[in-house]
Amino acid sequence: MAILLNRVTKSYGSRRVVDDVTTSIDDGSLTVILGPSGSGKSTLLRLIAGLETLDSGTVAIDGQDVTFQDVRDRNIGFCFQHYAPFRHMTVAKNVGFGLKVRKQSRADIDRRVGELLEIVRLSDKANRYPSQLSGGERQRMALARALAIEPRVLLLDEPFGALDAQVRVELRSWLRDFHHRIPVTTIMVTHDQQEAMEVADQLIIMAEGAIQQTGDPRHIYASPSNEFVQGFLGPITNFGGVPVRPHDLEIRGANAPGEHAVVTAIQNFGFEVRVDLRTEHDTSCWVQLSTREAETLSLSVGDAVTVSVRHEPALMI
Amino acid sequence: MALALSDHSSIVTITPPPSRRRRFVVSKIGRIGGISLIATYLSIIVVIPVTALVLHGIGFGISTNGAGPALWRWSWHLSPMVFIHALQLPGAVHAIGLSLWLSLLVAFINCVMGLAIAWVLVRDEFPGKRILDGFIDLPFALPTIVAGVVFVFLYGPASPLHVDLFETWIGLMVALLFVTIPFSVRAVQPVLEHLDRADEEAALTLGAGPVRRYLTVVLPSLAPAALAGFGLAFARAIGEFGSIALISGGVARTTPGSAYVFMLTGSFQWAQAAAVSTALLLLSLVVLITSSVASRRISKRLGS
Numbered sequence: 001m002a003i004l005l006n007r008v009t010k011s012y013g014s015r016r017v018v019d020d021v022t023t024s025i026d027d028g029s030l031t032v033i034l035g036p037s038g039s040g041k042s043t044l045l046r047l048i049a050g051l052e053t054l055d056s057g058t059v060a061i062d063g064q065d066v067t068f069q070d071v072r073d074r075n076i077g078f079c080f081q082h083y084a085p086f087r088h089m090t091v092a093k094n095v096g097f098g099l100k101v102r103k104q105s106r107a108d109i110d111r112r113v114g115e116l117l118e119i120v121r122l123s124d125k126a127n128r129y130p131s132q133l134s135g136g137e138r139q140r141m142a143l144a145r146a147l148a149i150e151p152r153v154l155l156l157d158e159p160f161g162a163l164d165a166q167v168r169v170e171l172r173s174w175l176r177d178f179h180h181r182i183p184v185t186t187i188m189v190t191h192d193q194q195e196a197m198e199v200a201d202q203l204i205i206m207a208e209g210a211i212q213q214t215g216d217p218r219h220i221y222a223s224p225s226n227e228f229v230q231g232f233l234g235p236i237t238n239f240g241g242v243p244v245r246p247h248d249l250e251i252r253g254a255n256a257p258g259e260h261a262v263v264t265a266i267q268n269f270g271f272e273v274r275v276d277l278r279t280e281h282d283t284s285c286w287v288q289l290s291t292r293e294a295e296t297l298s299l300s301v302g303d304a305v306t307v308s309v310r311h312e313p314a315l316m317i
Numbered sequence: 318m319a320l321a322l323s324d325h326s327s328i329v330t331i332t333p334p335p336s337r338r339r340r341f342v343v344s345k346i347g348r349i350g351g352i353s354l355i356a357t358y359l360s361i362i363v364v365i366p367v368t369a370l371v372l373h374g375i376g377f378g379i380s381t382n383g384a385g386p387a388l389w390r391w392s393w394h395l396s397p398m399v400f401i402h403a404l405q406l407p408g409a410v411h412a413i414g415l416s417l418w419l420s421l422l423v424a425f426i427n428c429v430m431g432l433a434i435a436w437v438l439v440r441d442e443f444p445g446k447r448i449l450d451g452f453i454d455l456p457f458a459l460p461t462i463v464a465g466v467v468f469v470f471l472y473g474p475a476s477p478l479h480v481d482l483f484e485t486w487i488g489l490m491v492a493l494l495f496v497t498i499p500f501s502v503r504a505v506q507p508v509l510e511h512l513d514r515a516d517e518e519a520a521l522t523l524g525a526g527p528v529r530r531y532l533t534v535v536l537p538s539l540a541p542a543a544l545a546g547f548g549l550a551f552a553r554a555i556g557e558f559g560s561i562a563l564i565s566g567g568v569a570r571t572t573p574g575s576a577y578v579f580m581l582t583g584s585f586q587w588a589q590a591a592a593v594s595t596a597l598l599l600l601s602l603v604v605l606i607t608s609s610v611a612s613r614r615i616s617k618r619l620g621s
Contacts (some may be wrong), residue, residue: 051518071521078522084515087619088537097533098523129618142519149523 002027002185008057017043019209028183034196035206041189045155049078077146081158083138085130091141092126098149116144136167156188172198193233205229237285246288250310258308263301374595375400403592408569412577413596420554423493428547431501439509453502456495461559468492469563484566492560497550504546505539541612548608552601
């Protein structure tokens with residue numbers, strides 16, 4: 001267990017931002033804290049880093065109680081949402097900052113900075129200034145800067161939040177691959193469930209300052225512990241009074257077993273098709289089909305069909 | 318729409334419909350009108366007086382030869398020797414020199430103190446903070462001659478504090494520090510308020526202590542604003558007259574440029590007064606331009 005949080009609580013005024021959080025984070029894992037804005041996830045990350053002080057509870061890293069330890073002594077790599085680059089320093093100087101603070105020799109710093117820039121693919125930008133980099137490059141620079149001090153834990157606060165959709169997707173898979181090569185215990189905070197599902201080994205879902213569920217992302221997706229988690233992780237629709245994933249429903253011909261329904265709308269998103277239905281009990285629900293499934297069924301509005309829950313619920317995205 | 322068209326008029330290849338073209342023309346006329354209005358205003362308020370001063374200072378004059386209003390009978394002459402002669406007056410170089418080093422010193426001290434005061438006003442919470450913040454603008458509001466009277470009373474020969482700074486450069490410096498402090502504080506304060514605390518937190522997580530955080534993260538971000546404040550404070554100090562007129566005592570040793578000019582006008586040496594003023598103006602411009610160029614270079618690098 002790399003990080004242990006025990007009954008961690010933090011309030012701002014009368015508002016409890018983090019409310020009695022107890023959890024553990026595995027050594028070398030890539031854990032994602034997922035929650036809507038205002039759920040206390042960023043505050044929890046800052047509490048682990050020591051950038052905020054807790055009201056009560058304890059934080060331990062590698063078996064050592066760090067609750068009252070100064071940030072500077074915690075040896076933590078922290079990446080901020082807007083990267084917080086030192087704008088008057090070159091990329092190389094930024095990355096070497098922590099080593100310079102640690103009074104390492106010039107030669108050692110240069111060597112280590114060179115290695116890190118290689119890893120984050122910024123070797124050719126070493127002498128540029130942050131203002132000359134793209135958002136994704138700045139984020140990679142911030143990552144290299146945080147890693148330079150060989151931190152015990154790497155903390156990423158909404159690292160891809162300020163990036164374009166395409167760059168975000170690229171960086172996600174890059175981060176996965178990167179963590180595979182340098183397996184430092186990493187905690188990342190995000191409000192984007194797709195991002196969380198794609199990146200995480202371990203998922204912690206937070207809402208209103210409290211942990212809702214922790215575990216393997218596939219497991220949480222398949223068996224959410226409460227309705228909040230289910231609704232937050234993916235779309236749900238109401239079928240026979242029960243919330244289900246729209247891709248766990250199946251549409252078949254009018255004579256097949258299941259509930260009778262009429263197609264009321266069809267939306268084609270290219271990679272998937274959304275079919276809205278009105279059932280015989282006059283309730284509405286919707287079904288998510290793959291484009292190929294939709295083509296096989298060749299539905300049109302007004303068609304009579306039957307709906308039923310798939311026998312083997314499809315896992316994952 | 319009209320604005321967008323006028324911005325890209327050279328790129329747009331399609332001919333806009335008549336109504337749009339009319340709007341485009343109207344907007345262009347409107348813009349030219351606006352610019353002319355501003356130019357006229359600035360000419361009357363700033364450009365003409367300054368030009369007149371400088372022309373006078375370098376001995377430029379117009380005279381008519383012979384009778385008649387015909388324009389070609391006018392002639393102009395330039396006698397730069399007036400400028401050189403004025404600087405050869407007893408005390409002229411000393412006065413300008415005193416103004417220069419005193420203003421540099423004052424701008425520097427207040428640059429440092431301004432950073433410290435702005436820091437306290439932005440980052441610290443204490444009772445009376447609002448009031449202290451309001452005090453910063455007081456030198457703006459107070460007529461400088463009033464400040465001058467107060468300084469002579471407080472730090473003059475009859476000082477109730479037994480601090481006699483009458484006819485000393487320290488007395489002048491105290492008066493100039495008072496007059497220029499708002500420039501130094503107000504230049505950096507808004508920048509400090511909008512500084513992203515994450516930069517400092519990043520340095521903190523990397524192990525940097527408070528001094529290193531301030532010097533390597535905060536100060537470089539404030540440098541452009543602080544430099545701009547330095548330039549303004551210097552320009553204000555070199556032009557200041559009211560608050561120092563009394564404490565300088567009218568002695569040559571402690572008479573800075575502005576007071577020297579006042580003495581020259583007292584004896585109707587208009588050309589010489591204009592010449593010394595021109596020299597002060599030049600020094601002011603050099604420092605202002607240098608500080609603003611340096612400030613812009615740094616901001617550009619910071620890419621804000």
